[in-house]
Amino acid sequence: MKTRPIILLADDSPSIRLIIRNSLEPWIDADFLEANDGEDADRIIQEQNLLGLPVDVVVLDWMMPKLSGVGLLRKIRSTEALSLQPEVIMLTAETYPDQISACLKFRVACYLTKPFTEQDIVESMQKILLNGGYRDAV
Amino acid sequence: MPFEVVKQNDYLLVTLSGDCLLEAGVSVAERFRAEMEDSKLKLAVILCSDCGRMDKAFMRELVSIHQHLKSKNGKMRLVGANDQLLQMFQRNGVDQVLVNRLSLRGALADLGLAKAKEFDVNFINPFLNATVKVFKVQCFMELKPQKPRVKSGDEAPLFGDVSGIISVNSETFVGNLAISMSEKTFVAVVKKMLGETVAGITERHVDLVGELANMILGQAKLELATLGYKIDMALPSCVWGKDHQIKHFGSGRCVVLPFETPFGIICSEIMTQSTIDEAKKAA
Numbered sequence: 168m169k170t171r172p173i174i175l176l177a178d179d180s181p182s183i184r185l186i187i188r189n190s191l192e193p194w195i196d197a198d199f200l201e202a203n204d205g206e207d208a209d210r211i212i213q214e215q216n217l218l219g220l221p222v223d224v225v226v227l228d229w230m231m232p233k234l235s236g237v238g239l240l241r242k243i244r245s246t247e248a249l250s251l252q253p254e255v256i257m258l259t260a261e262t263y264p265d266q267i268s269a270c271l272k273f274r275v276a277c278y279l280t281k282p283f284t285e286q287d288i289v290e291s292m293q294k295i296l297l298n299g300g301y302r303d304a305v
Numbered sequence: 306m307p308f309e310v311v312k313q314n315d316y317l318l319v320t321l322s323g324d325c326l327l328e329a330g331v332s333v334a335e336r337f338r339a340e341m342e343d344s345k346l347k348l349a350v351i352l353c354s355d356c357g358r359m360d361k362a363f364m365r366e367l368v369s370i371h372q373h374l375k376s377k378n379g380k381m382r383l384v385g386a387n388d389q390l391l392q393m394f395q396r397n398g399v400d401q402v403l404v405n406r407l408s409l410r411g412a413l414a415d416l417g418l419a420k421a422k423e424f425d426v427n428f429i430n431p432f433l434n435a436t437v438k439v440f441k442v443q444c445f446m447e448l449k450p451q452k453p454r455v456k457s458g459d460e461a462p463l464f465g466d467v468s469g470i471i472s473v474n475s476e477t478f479v480g481n482l483a484i485s486m487s488e489k490t491f492v493a494v495v496k497k498m499l500g501e502t503v504a505g506i507t508e509r510h511v512d513l514v515g516e517l518a519n520m521i522l523g524q525a526k527l528e529l530a531t532l533g534y535k536i537d538m539a540l541p542s543c544v545w546g547k548d549h550q551i552k553h554f555g556s557g558r559c560v561v562l563p564f565e566t567p568f569g570i571i572c573s574e575i576m577t578q579s580t581i582d583e584a585k586k587a588a
Contacts, residue, residue: 179540182513185499186443230519230538260523261538263530265354265387281520282442 205234347379
């Protein structure tokens with residue numbers, strides 16, 4: 168039984184993962200997991216589900232090796248158990264409006280473009296966690 | 306009306322919007338022919354990026370426009386058709402007739418109205434603005450742009466101790482964006498972005514420079530889209546080592562954008578390696 172939200176940071180750049188973590192940790196009481204590519208993120212999401220400790224929110228990059236962020240979204244949203252959960256914040260350098268629209272079809276809670284501020288990521292995460300019932304975490 | 310025909314210098318631009326259905330289809334072909342006779346222009350671009358649905362009758366009208374142009378030794382290209390439209394063209398066997406390009410620049414190059422090979426000076430501002438924005442938002446650093454310059458053939462390759470490189474691919478050319486800085490500047494960037502103090506370039510942190518290149522391209526391509534360029538995203542890479550040099554191969558040109566910071570100079574280089582046709586041949 169978990170009491171804190173689980174947040175997965177999926178980005179092939181360790182530095183970007185560190186920036187996101189540094190931004191969120193002072194504000195969000197959560198357990199953080201990290202993935203270096205789309206396949207790694209997919210594996211972690213599935214394993215956490217099997218453990219009964221599902222990932223609540225994924226902060227997802229678009230351009231990643233092995234499996235892209237959109238490829239991962241397509242995969243998890245076509246899986247019954249993952250069609251609604253986890254919530255996803257896209258955090259990517261992809262800025263074309265048509266690409267953003269295509270991505271939002273996969274039930275993305277929030278789309279942020281890089282460069283991003285601490286306020287961008289913290290406010291988006293707080294909103295999602297409050298909607299998910301994690302009042303104590305924010 | 307879901308369309309508009311506007312005469313440009315060398316071609317007719319037909320802009321489609323909303324749902325393109327039968328009645329409008331009849332009039333767009335009529336209107337186009339009238340404009341064509343009036344202007345004597347034989348080239349056309351059909352802008353489809355704001356077109357939602359299209360019925361078969363409207364599609365046949367576009368084919369009719371194509372045939373009319375062809376009979377006059379003219380040519381046309383579509384731009385920005387969505388997947389639904391492209392599948393419809395394919396199902397009806399007209400995808401070789403209604404040829405689509407991702408960008409206006411790509412279409413104009415096909416029509417012989419845009420030069421694919423030369424470096425477009427309009428590239429400079431989007432990359433300059435993007436570099437300043439990315440460093441301001443992500444690194445809390447104010448960059449002072451210096452005078453951009455075109456690199457001459459005998460000029461030394463890109464200087465620097467660490468560089469991030471990313472492909473800049475469009476329909477009309479392939480190239481690269483490289484951002485390069487000294488060790489001293491890198492140490493300052495790491496401190497600003499990650500809050501970590503490092504003594505020099507560390508393998509654990511070099512991906513930062515590739516990410517900065519990625520962000521700059523992401524921001525620049527939005528502005529480039531307004532100039533008719535559609536750029537694909539790619540994965541960045543990094544190289545590092547004291548005073549390493551980056552040599553660009555290919556027939557294109559290279560523009561250097563230097564920026565002054567309190568911690569040293571940061572350089573962005575944009576180079577068009579070759580035209581897309583040359584790249585295809587090489588592949």
